[in-house]
Every structure is written in structure tokens, then in C-alpha cells.
């Protein structure tokens with residue numbers, strides 16, 4: 099399976115997110131990760147569908163939209179219309195997950211399920227046939243710049259084993275505190291998509307390419 103480095107635009111300069119997007123595109127990235135926070139499910143706010151729609155006008159990158167919302171089912175349509183390619187929803191809040199995944203699919207988008215670091219991997223099992231990606235959070239979501247939680251990789255290993263056993267095709271993504279120093283252990287565990295905010299946007303061009311090369315080559 100192809101490996102992907104998805105820069106998280108949360109770590110870009112919010113006075114000119116377009117520049118961060120275009121710099122990732124010029125670096126040769128194929129995905130961009132967009133974090134949506136509601137101040138309820140996580141104690142922070144980021145940006146909404148208008149920002150995603152405006153960014154969409156400037157780029158053909160694959161838009162990997164991570165909804166950190168208490169009521170994600172209310173926002174599938176706005177983010178689909180804004181130009182999301184993949185929409186990931188958390189398993190922890192109380193809402194109708196199957197119906198929400200169906201909504202994502204009916205709008206022609208790929209679907210993902212997200213697990214917080216403390217959420218058992220079994221919680222995603224009922225949905226594995228209905229999604230294209232499982233995101234294992236490697237920090238407690240809400241803020242960039244936190245430290246990577248290594249123990250989450252046991253869930254990645256479980257998912258990778260299950261996938262090869264059952265012949266599944268979902269991608270496994272990690273998000274939070276990911277830097278070059280984690281690439282080797284993540285690849286060994288079975289990670290396909292590496293989200294990196296701070297570790298990507300804080301680096302110069304050459305370092306970014308080396309980071310990306312260690313994943314994608």
C-alpha cells in the first residue's frame with residue numbers, strides 16, 4: 099500500500115492558510131489534513147466549512163477532513179459541499195454513526211472513523227466494512243504540538259493484522275505529535291497515512307523532503 103505524509107494545516111499560519119496549503123502542494127504532497135474543532139468535543143476552535151471551501155478553490159490536493167465535533171452528523175453536508183474528499187468522524191460522541199457514514203457515502207465522499215488514544219480498538223470493528231480509513235489519534239485531540247503516545251501503536255498493529263486476515267482495504271492513519279523520529283516504528287506497525295502538523299510546517303524545505311522521503315519512498 100502506498101504511504102502518505104499528510105501535513106496538518108492546523109500548524110500553518112492562520113492569517114494565510116492558502117500559503118501553507120500551496121507550500122505543501124509545491125513540496126509534492128498529495129494530501130492535506132484539515133482539523134475541525136467545535137469547542138465542545140475538544141476544548142479548542144479551529145475553522146469551518148467556509149475556510150475549507152475557500153482553500154478548495156486553490157488546490158487539487160486530497161482534502162482529509164477530521165471532524166472533532168460533538169454532533170458531526172450535522173456538518174457532513176457542509177463539509178462535503180466545501181470540497182472534502184474524505185471525512186473522518188470520532189467514535190466517542192453519542193450520535194448515529196452508521197447513518198452518518200451512510201450520509202458521507204451518499205454524498206460521494208470517503209469515510210473515516212477516529213479513535214482517541216484511550217478508546218479501545220474494538221469500537222471501530224462494527225464499521226470496518228463501511229469506511230476507507232481508521233484514524234488512531236496519537237495525542238488527546240484539541241491542540242497541535244503535543245507529544246506522540248507510543249502505546250497507540252498496539253491498536254495500529256491490531257488493525258493491520260485484522261486487515262490482512264479479513265482482506266480489508268481501509269487505510270490506517272496516525273495523527274498527533276508525529277515526527278521523523280516515529281516513522282520507523284509506525285511503518286513497522288502498519289501505518290499508511292502520517293498526519294504531521296508542527297513537525298512538518300516548522301521545518302525548512304530540505305528537512306520536509308527528507309521527512310516525506312522517509313515515508314513515501
Ligand code: DX5
Nearest residue numbers: 106239240242243275295296
Ligand atoms: C490534534 C489534531 C492534529 C494536529 C496535529 O487535535 O487532530 O491533526 O494538527 O498536530 P501536531 O502534528 O502538531 O501534533
Ligand code: ZN
Nearest residue numbers: 131133164273
Ligand atoms: Zn487531525
